[in-house]
Amino acid sequence: MAGVDATLLEDLDRRGLINQATGDGELTQHLAESRTLYCGFDPTADSLHIGSLVPLLTLKRFQAAGHKPIALVGGATGLIGDPSFKAQERSLNTPEVVSGWVEKIRAQVSRFVDFDGGDNSAAVVNNLDWTGDLNVLDFLRDVGKHFSVNNMVNKESVKQRIQREGEGISFTEFTYILLQSMDFSELYQRHNCTLQIGGSDQWGNITGGVDLTRRQHRGKVYGLTMPLVTKADGTKFGKTEGGTIWLDAGRTSPYAFYQFWLNTADADVYKFLRYFTFLSVDEIDEIEAADRERAGKPEAQGILAREVTRLVHGEEGLAAAERISRALFSGDSADLSLGDLEQLRLDGLPSSSLPADFGEQSLIHLLVDAGMAQSGKQVKDALGRNAVLVNGEAVGMDRNSDPAAVFGAAGALHDRFFIVRLGKKKYHLFDLAG
RNA sequence: GCAGGGGUUCCCGAGUGGCCAAAGGGAUCAGACUGUAAAUCUGACGCGCAAGCUUCGGUGGUUCGAAUCCACCCCCCUGCACCA
Structure with missing residues (x-):
């Protein structure tokens, strides 16, 4: 196993991928050695959507830098529902439905990390494995005792639910942070996992885990969050007239996926290149400079669409997406051969x-x-x-x-x-x- | 449980007996302009090509006529109480 890439955090920072980190800058030093980190994905549908792409790719970036990534699928937390920054209480899904989704998502996240990597080969875990048989009294005594309701109520992530007129939060969702904190503590024990990453909305849940790990095991662990993806025009990222952009090819075809990225606004495209591709920041800067010099239509969208589609749907998916796009948007469709048309289908x-x-x-x-x-x-x-x-x-x-x-x-x-x-x-x- | 507030078309939010398929904003779709951008302007935006049909938490009622009034029910929120 080669050594770790010490410039990882610096690169993430240049990409704008670091929102907050715990530990007052100690993280850089901590990551001087190969570490184990994790990120959780809750099954709230049978597929992840592009909102999960930033953390997923960040896991991949860590692995590429020599660290061991664990993708956690929330078979347990998915049964509860994360209230963080959610405007309303959500209805529960049945255990059968959730466990079906767990399998789909397990397969999906597996494609983004490498399992043959030797020392830092990836792992996928399910938090239902250590919570499914948990006794309520044990939970309250061993975990609940470490949490102060006073602090939980003051978390920014649930404030609007508590303070906003017309909304509320059930005990069930309020307890979510305990479950996620347990995950971190558990993974620290089981796999010596010392870093959790996630979207900035996960900050409260992550720091909860950092605290719990210290209290239960006197373990020093870290948290790192990435910014939530926003668009310059203020509309929600990841939605189009067709609805959500999913990672599953059966829900959002590679063609539609490719088109989504191709339609990225100029104001967002270079940021998205930094977020969603493995092109170096220097390369991206060059693309931006070249686009600016040329004026007219930028190349960045095409590069972004190509890179991200390849990451998610592979070379074949990309080829298919490009074939359709070419056929429809350039040239005369009357020129298409019978074989071309069948291929488009x-x-x-x-x-x-x-x-x-x-x-x-x-x-x-x-x-x-x-x-x-x-x-x-x-x-x-x-x-x-x-x-x-x-x-x-x-x-x-x-x-x-x-x-x-x-x-x-x-x-x-x-x-x-x-x-x-x-x-x-x-x-x-x-x-x-x- | 009691008291108070509330549930309107995708979202926010007006509307308190006819002029309401229901203001306004957002989102979305289409057109012009463009670069399969942005901004801007225009049109659409419950369903139906249309005639027309079905809506304002639910059910029933009052009325010539209800989203608007009445009764009961369901759900949400806030406060208070209760937890023997």
């Missing part, structure tokens, strides 16, 4: 076959059914503005009741395909062959 371009009786339905109905818009009104609006293109040709409202003509076999690409575009970015492929 396989690559995950939204597609479907036309129903047998499509001639009797309205165009609006067909496009809504295909998932191109949320309501008929949106399609109507688009039709009225010539914003619907079928194989490159604008279709107006007057053709709405005549889909047989619009989708007549004569007009199909290779007698089979229709590429329908709604607006500038939404595409759907209709395949007559099903």
Whole structure:
């Protein structure tokens, strides 16, 4: 095993990835040796979304620097629900559902760290393993006794729930911090884990673990948080018209994922390159300088989309995403070969076959059914503005009741395909062959 | 349990008997401009191509007419009490 990269923290700092750290600067010294660190991921759905990407990639950065990463899947904490900075109490999911999600997320996080790394090979653990059979009295005596309710109430992360009119917090969620603190203490015992990382919203939970480890085992452990990702325009990061951007290819296709990054605002793109890629800060600075000099359209978005898509979906996913993007956004779709079109379907371009009786339905109905818009009104609006293109040709409202003509076999690409575009970015492929 | 406050369309939030599918803002979608940006302007924004239909925690009532009034119920919040 090679030595550790002593410049890790400095690099994280240059990337803007350090929000807060415990220990008054002792962390740098602590990380001079190979250490074990962990980050938790609660199963709140069957997939993580890009909000978890920063901590996930940071784990990877630590491993690359010679440290041993543990990804903790919250089989226990997922049953409780983290109240940190959440505006309202959340409803509980059943143990069956959560345990199903645990498996999905275990597989997902596993892809981001290396398990054959020898001394600093990664590990995945589930906190249900040490809490599932825990006795309530033991818990209250061994863990609860170390926590002051006075302090917990004063945590910034739950303040709004306690002070805000119209909201409250149950004992269940209030107790969350104890569980997460136990995790840290437990991992310190089991794996000599001395660092926990997480989003800045986890600061309270992390320092709780630091304190508990000291009290239970007199162990000196550290915490490090990364900033939450924000966008310059103030809207929420990670959402689009299609909803959340998930890491699971079945929920968000590599193509949609790639497009999400490609559409990053100029004001955010260099920051995102530092957050979400392994390009060095110097390289990123050069990209920024070059973009500025050239004026016009920057290259940064393309680089970002490529790098992140490769990290999450691999070379194949990236290739598929780029094939679709090229086909749709540059050149004439009429030039696509039969093989190209079939490949686009396989690559995950939204597609479907036309129903047998499509001639009797309205165009609006067909496009809504295909998932191109949320309501008929949106399609109507688009039709009225010539914003619907079928194989490159604008279709107006007057053709709405005549889909047989619009989708007549004569007009199909290779007698089979229709590429329908709604607006500038939404595409759907209709395949007559099903 | 008692007292007080509250539950409105994705979110925030107006609306207190007809002029309400319901102000305003945000988010979102579409158009113009562009770079598949940003900013700006325009349109849409419960469902329905439309005629029209269904909404304002739930149920029932008063009324020609209710999101708005009444009754009961459910849920949330605040305070007080109770925890034998």
